[in-house]
Amino acid sequence: MTDERIIRIDPVTRLEGHGSLTIKLGTDGKVRDVQFNVSSTRFFEKFLEGRPMEEAPRIAPRICGICPVPHHLASVKAVEDAWGITPPPAAIKLRRLLIEAKQLSSHAIHFYALAAPDFVFGPFADPAVRNVAGVLKHLPDVAVQAIKLMQFGQELCKTVGIKAIHPTTAIPGGMLATVSEESRDYWLGQIPELMENITKTVDLAKKVVSDYIDVVTKVAVTPTYYLGLANKGVHDIYDGTVRVMDPDGKIVADFKPQDYPDYYGEFVSDHSYATHIYYKPVGYPKGIWRANTLARCNVADKMATPLAQEALKEMRELVGRPSHHTFAYHYARVIEMVQAAEHIKNLLEDPDIVSTDVKLADVEPRAGNGVGLVEAPRGTLLHNYECDEDGMILKANLIVATNNNIAGIEKSLLDAARFVFEQQGHKDLKLPEPLVKL
């Protein structure tokens, strides 16, 4: 392979996992191959075997420290599905409050800490400055607004989940901790400041999108299938049916989570420890799908809350439906942040949120096969456990959020690499003046 030039980016930075990038170029300047090498794995599916079912929600959150709440909840839902139990309605409201609080903080950390440094300083600034500490130094107002959003979400997670990271409250049959009236009142008092910070975030996102519209519409515009949860067609992250949209924007499947083996395929690539999940009816690689913010906004007919719906309409006017624009994931992230804030407000105003009737006392294990599915910030998350009559796990299958995106990330990286190395398109991109010039 002497004619090849290999570019390695190791590690890919500003993501919370482990990955590197391999780009192979031919002497003709053509891109031969792009690999996204996910370079670690920990075997949760194996070591959940032999554990009691009720311990899975206390083990599985360790898959991800940024999205432990969705793992906690997908896991407990899988156990409840296998055992045929439904927790009291107030417990489900607490779980919804928990997952929306997590959605808010995760999206805030992603938008402000992982992505924003590029917008703020421009993509070519020194790495020593182009990071969250740099934002704090040069744009303290923006940083404080970001920190307050993260803080709101994380501390509300702690109120409901006992721990913000790796929560411990969800148990088969309900929740172990309640929210006191005093605590609820405290959180209601924080809502006006939350909504103000959300509005400022939307304004910032709109500015960034219009400033970088040339990048958004030209780089990594990658048609794929899309996957996301929806509740009778409406955007939902806790409950509903699973929708698949094809690259032309047609909904091609809308199924119960339990039927996932008919729709989900898992491809083991030779260059990544993370498997590639795809739409099984059309096969791999044709059926590569993406999940996460933009995918959910693509598959949903509409958002569930008014401000979020308004924001979605604006986004669709700009980039259409479906949007294949990889950079529009950031925009969709902000729309979901708006919806999370509105949901949080509504849930806190619901008298049931302080109910003490949040746990069944008479839960019995039984042999079964259960599926739990929720939306994690980075995509649809599925836990499937099979257990014996004592409720001991025999088999576990986990389709974690990011695995739905690995093949799509690779595909969009290939598009971006062709744009840069073959078309030299980056030379003509219109980039705005950075917000902060160093």
Place this chain on the structure above:
Amino acid sequence: MTEPVPVAMAQGSSCWGCYQSLIDIHLHLADVLPKLDIKFWTCVADFKHQDLENYPDGSIAVGFYEGVARTEEDTHLLKVMRKKCKILVAFGTCSCYGGIPGLANFYDIEECYDVKFRENRTVTGGKVPSENLPPIEPVIRANNTIVDFDIYLPGCPPTSELILKAVTALLSGTPLDLPPHAVCHYCKREKKETPIPEILRPYQGNADPDRCLLEQGYICMGSATWGLCEGLCVNRGATCRGCFGPVPPIDSDQGAAGIGMLGTYAPIDPEKIENECKDPLGQFWRFTYPASRLGRIRIKREEAKK
């Protein structure tokens, strides 16, 4: 203002929850971040492995290593961190004792590959990936059997308050004093030293909010666990699963202490205990298996296979 302190934050195989907990010091970030000269932190700044390797040995004042050495790359990164950092902190329970990923040591690595790559409900016939990837270590060894650490900061994750306390001490060069109490010390529930008639699983019934969970029959690791969490879970209704590891000294055996505690409290027929306490390894050694005596025997057996 004094000069910022050179620091490096590295991630072995882990969930990144310890760094999320650092971010969760919230507005204190405005005090702490300007005092740090970040030399390496892949999730936050765009430095590459080569950057870290090229710094002079010992040139970084403080390094935090989160996670276990699941791959050869993790092991390498751990050794590089040791060389480059004057003070190396085992950051979080994975780094201190093996943590949850250490549960993989219950099984042979080939069995792990089977479930992940060869056979489950959505995969058939895959091969273990190897192109442009670091090889997987056949067994997880406790990080402190690979390099020496200066400070252990356990917790899954360590609380934000604990991290703030540690970082503040490290930056100012003052000693870090951590209280040596067990979780029970911080638990507000009433304890009457009553024996347990039967062991309950955590979903059974509704626990009395004012009485010791263990005395009600729910297995709680509070007495065997370092209380740096200040009793977070037990005070709000969830049993302790031991995520901060053993009460000091750092090399004591948490699982053995947990089993001992149950022995003291449960004058129950051994067969009945065996039937009711279904997963002792996963229950008592959940966070510390690779670093425990039992776990070390297992590691030796795995290594002998080579």
